[in-house]
Amino acid sequence: MTTLDYSVPPTVPPVDEILPDEPLLLMGAGPVPVQSRVAAANSMVINHLGSAMSQVVTQVKLLAQYVFQTNSPYVFGVSGPGSAAMEMAITNVVWPGRKVLSIKNGYFSSRFEEMASRVGGENTILEASLNHYIEAEAVEAELKKNQYDVLTIVQGETSNTVFNRQLPEIAALAKKYGVLCVVDAVCTLSTMPLCMDKWGIDVVVTGGQKGLSSVPGVSLIAFSEKAWETIQKREARMSHWCFDTRLAYEFWHNKGYHYTAPVSGLLALHEALRLICIETLPVRFERHLRCSNALQHAIEAMGLGLFVEPQSRLNSVIGINLPESINAEALLARMSERYLVEISGSFGGHIVRIGQMGEQCRSHHLLRVLHALGMSLQSMGAGIDVPAGMAELEKQLLVTTKN
Ligand SMILES: Cc1ncc(COP(=O)(O)O)c(C=O)c1O
Numbered sequence: 001m002t003t004l005d006y007s008v009p010p011t012v013p014p015v016d017e018i019l020p021d022e023p024l025l026l027m028g029a030g031p032v033p034v035q036s037r038v039a040a041a042n043s044m045v046i047n048h049l050g051s052a053m054s055q056v057v058t059q060v061k062l063l064a065q066y067v068f069q070t071n072s073p074y075v076f077g078v079s080g081p082g083s084a085a086m087e088m089a090i091t092n093v094v095w096p097g098r099k100v101l102s103i104k105n106g107y108f109s110s111r112f113e114e115m116a117s118r119v120g121g122e123n124t125i126l127e128a129s130l131n132h133y134i135e136a137e138a139v140e141a142e143l144k145k146n147q148y149d150v151l152t153i154v155q156g157e158t159s160n161t162v163f164n165r166q167l168p169e170i171a172a173l174a175k176k177y178g179v180l181c182v183v184d185a186v187c188t189l190s191t192m193p194l195c196m197d198k199w200g201i202d203v204v205v206t207g208g209q210k211g212l213s214s215v216p217g218v219s220l221i222a223f224s225e226k227a228w229e230t231i232q233k234r235e236a237r238m239s240h241w242c243f244d245t246r247l248a249y250e251f252w253h254n255k256g257y258h259y260t261a262p263v264s265g266l267l268a269l270h271e272a273l274r275l276i277c278i279e280t281l282p283v284r285f286e287r288h289l290r291c292s293n294a295l296q297h298a299i300e301a302m303g304l305g306l307f308v309e310p311q312s313r314l315n316s317v318i319g320i321n322l323p324e325s326i327n328a329e330a331l332l333a334r335m336s337e338r339y340l341v342e343i344s345g346s347f348g349g350h351i352v353r354i355g356q357m358g359e360q361c362r363s364h365h366l367l368r369v370l371h372a373l374g375m376s377l378q379s380m381g382a383g384i385d386v387p388a389g390m391a392e393l394e395k396q397l398l399v400t401t402k403n
Pocket of ligand 1: 082156158186216
């Protein structure tokens, strides 16, 4: 270990010297590009307890109710990443002795399970088969066997690009068996339907930097009336002070102080949510589906395979099988260096992932990421057909682009 002489202040280059002259296009699994209004809002600092912030908070809750599709007033911002919102969900509804059924499809659903066991939950893991959505039938079989208090599920497993398409049926089963249903919609919210009230979901969490196309570090959570009542009645001490919903209520509903809110991130989130409301959810869902399908077809036309079969495939993040001879890290580096485009590696498996969330779903971004992927692979010796892929993408976008 080198010894640092901390009596001398260090000199380091400023941030603008670290960053490339031209920003890289973020086409990975998040964060994603943000609109200029969101970036501008994120550059401001205001008083966290002033009247402007109070109006922003009121409006964020209103806008978020539309995005979550809920009438529940129990909507909160969370200072922290998507994982902080997951932790807030778990901390509030799980305590020692609570029985939790954790549906496991991959990396992020395992995180829910770990968080629940850390606060004393008694966990049972229900694992989906590899690269497949969890079947409602399997969930019901487990719910019949044991009485649970809480069920956790991820709508879209960003890690392996699996979409739990039977979430509405599973939420209905949770209701039938008297279990609180906690959903991670970090990757999916506003990219595909999620109807909190209609489907009977009790807690939904999301991050800022994915479907919402805001900045990382400020997240959202919504509780149903039933989840709220459960929290009010709990006697077990809340293990996390920051995530105690009863304390957060002070800031989010009483104009009071809990902790200093991340004002810049909240201003950005406000703008991102407002832009979603202007676009409207149905139009936004259609844009995501259209762009993702076009890209999927084009990747296949290029000669590459997709990791997940269509029935279980997530639209918001696409998993692509790499040819055996290709090193994923080297591919990502080449795409960044030569084409200024970033995509993501994997959490296991010989795949790379391209995001289709929020601002990533624009035709000019699709053309650029596909070109960068194809040209990089070709230059690394993979036998793929770049022109065929590009032509397919253009064809798909022409066929499906309205106006
Ligand atoms: C489905 C899902 N859940 C949770 C998370 C965690 O979010 P964060 O990295 O912001 O903590 C992610 C992040 O990739 C995710 O994709």
